[in-house]
Amino acid sequence: MTPQRTGGGLPGYAEHFEEPAGYLDFARYGPPSRQVLDATSDALNRSARADRHTVNDLMLAEQRAREAAARLAGTDPAHTVLLPNASTGMFHAAFGLPGGAVLVPAGDFPANHYPWRRSAGLGRAVPHWLAAAPDGRVTPDAVRVALCDDVVALSVSAVDFRTGYRADLAALREVIGPDRLLIVDAIQGFGVADLPWQAADVVVTGGQKWLRASWSTGFATLSDRALERLEPTLTGWTGVQDAALFDDRGHPPADGAQRWSVTNLSPVAAAGLEAALNLVEKVGVPAIEAHVSARLDELIEVVHRCGGHLLSPEAPAERGGILSFRMPRTPAADVAAALHAHGVTPTVRPDSVRLSAHGSTTPAAADHVHAALTTL
Template sequence: MRSSISRDELRAEFPILRRYIYLDHAATGPLPLRSVAKMTQLLERMTTGVIPPDEAFGLIEATRRELARLVGCSVEEIALIKNTTAGLLIAIGSIEFQPGDNVILQQGGFPANQYPWHYLLPQVEKRYLDPGQPIPEQLDRLIDGRTRAVSVDLVDYLTGIRIDLEEIRELLPDEVYLITDGIQAIGAVAVDLGPVDFLTCGSGKWLLSPQGTGFLYVKREKLDRLRLTNIGWLSSEWKGFTELKIRPIRTTAARFEEGTPNLVGLAGMGESVRMLNSIGIEVIESSIRQLTRLIKDGVDREEFEVVTPRLESGIVTLRPKREIKGYKERLDGAGIIVSERMGCLRISPHFYNTEAEIERLIEVLNRK
C-alpha cells in the first residue's frame, strides 16, 4: 500500500483485527478509533454544556467537504442524510411521475432500491435490467418515450458486479434520470459521478462510519428542474434566531437537509472519510483489487464457483459446490468473518487487510 500512513498504523485504528480476520465490509464496516474519539469528545461536551451553533455547522460543513473530495464533486452537490433509502426517497419525490410512466430497475437488486419504487409508485410500470447481461441490448428494448428514470446498484450486493454507468448514460435521453445506490462502491473504488443524476449512499459499510449517516449526491445542473421535496426549516440559510421568518430555500443539494442533523454521527463520518482521503481512494482501490484477485486465484475451483466477474469491486462471492454450512462454520471457527448470502460466501476485504490474512482464508477454504 502506497500511503504516507503505514499499514500497521492504519490497522491499529481497528481493534477488531486483534481478534478476527475481518472480511465483511459489504455488511458492516468497523469504526476507526479516531472516529470514536471524535464522537466521544462531542458526547462528553454535551454532558456539561452545548455545542455552539457555529461550531456545529462548521463540523457539518467539514464533513460535506470531505465527502465531496472523496467522490470528486462540488460541495454544493452533497446533501447529508441518514441512510441509502432516505436518498432514494428524495430522488423519487423530486421527479414528477405520471400514471403510465415507467422506470427501469435492477433485477435482483438490493431491497433498498426496490421497496420505495414498488410501494410509492404503484401507477408507474417497473421494467427490469439484468446487470449480468449486455446493457445496450436491454436498454434498447426497455426504454421508450414514457421512461422517466433508471435506478441501479452501482455494485451488486451479492455478486459484486460493477455496473458501467457511462455506458448506461450514453444510451439515455437527457430527460431520463440516472439514479444509483452507491453503498457497495463508495469508499472501496473510485467513482466517476459524471453520468449520474443522483447517487445515494449510507456510510456504515466501506466508509467505516456510524450507522444512521450517509450522503446524497445531486447533479448541480439538475437541481433547478427538481420538484421540491423533503423541505424543512433547515432547507434555508439561517444566521441566527432573531428573525424567524420564511426564507428562500438553498440553491444547493443541502436544501434536502430538512431539520436537526445527527451531529455526533456526522462528526464521526467526517473523521472516517478524512482518513480515507488521507490514504487516497486510488490507493484503497488498488489494495482491495490485489486482495480480491488473490482470493479469485487462490480458491479451489473444484470446490467453489467464483460468481464475481473480473470487473472488480470490493466483493468476491463464492458458491460452494457442496453444503455451505460446513464452510461457514469452518471460517467462524478460524476467526474469519465473512457473510453467507443466498447460498454463497461473500468476502469483502478493505485496504487494511493483508495478503497473509487472505492466504489464511484460502488455506481454511481449501482444506480437505
C-alpha cells in the same frame, strides 16, 4: 499445508484500524478507525459538558463533512447534502420525480426497490423492472433495449450487492442520454471503487460500509439537472431558505442540495463521518482500490484451488470489493461454519457466501479462508 503469506494492510491506512485479520464483511459493515472513535467520543463528551458555545461548535462538523464528501465525489458543497443513511436519499429521489417510468434492476438490493414501489403507490414515478444478467450485470445494451419514451430515469447500484459487479456508469450515462436522470445507489462502491461519479445526476451513499464512518452517516450529491427536475417533496425545516428565521411562514426550498435536508442531523455522527472521509481522502481511493483488488486476487485463487464456484467477476475492471462463491454440494451454512471456526467473518446468504476485503485486510486473510475451505 499452504505457507503463510506475509505483508500487511495499505500503509498509511491500515494502522488506524483494529478488526481481526479474518474480518471479510466490509460489504455489510466496515469497522471504523480510531480517528472515527476519537471524533465521536470527543463530540459526545463535549456535549455532556455543554455551555452556550457547545452546540453551535459541534454542528460545524456537518459543514466540514459535507466539504470532504463533495471533494471525494468530484463536486462542491452546494451540490452535496448529509443524510442519515442511503435509503433516505433514495426516497428523496423517488418522491422527487412527479411521474414517468424509472428503470430499476429487478435483482437489485431492496433499498433501490421500495422507494419506487412507494412512489408508484402515490401516483408518481413508476418502476419498470429491468432484467439483469445472472451475475448482476446491468449492461448498457439491456438498458438500451428497455428504453422508451416514458422512461425519465435509470436507478442502479454502482456495485451489485450479491456479486460485486461494477456498473459502467459512463456507458449507462451515454445510453440514457442527457434528457434522463441517472440515479446511483453508491453504498457498495463509494470509497473503494474509483468510479466516475460525475456521470450520475444523483449519488447516494451511507457511511457504514466502505467509508467506515459507522452507522447514521451518509450523504448525497445532486447535479444541476437533478436540482432542476426533482421536486423537493420531502424538504424539511432545515432544507429551506432562511431556515433560522422563524416567522410562521413557509419558506421556499434551499437553492442547492440542502433542500434534501429534513431536520438537523447528529453532530456526533457528522464528526465521525468527517474523520472517516478525511482518512479516505488522505490515502486516496485509487490506492484503497488497488489494495483491495490484490486481496481479492488472493481470495479468488483460494476459492479456485478449493473447488469453489465464483459468482463474482474476476476481471479487476468489472468488480468492486466483493467476492461471492459457492462450494459444490456444500450448503452455504456449512461453508460459513467452517469459515467461522477459522476466524473468518463473511456475509452468509441462503445459497452463497460473500467475502469483502478492505484497505486494512492483510494477505493472511486468504490463508484463513484456505484453511477453512480445506476442511469441507
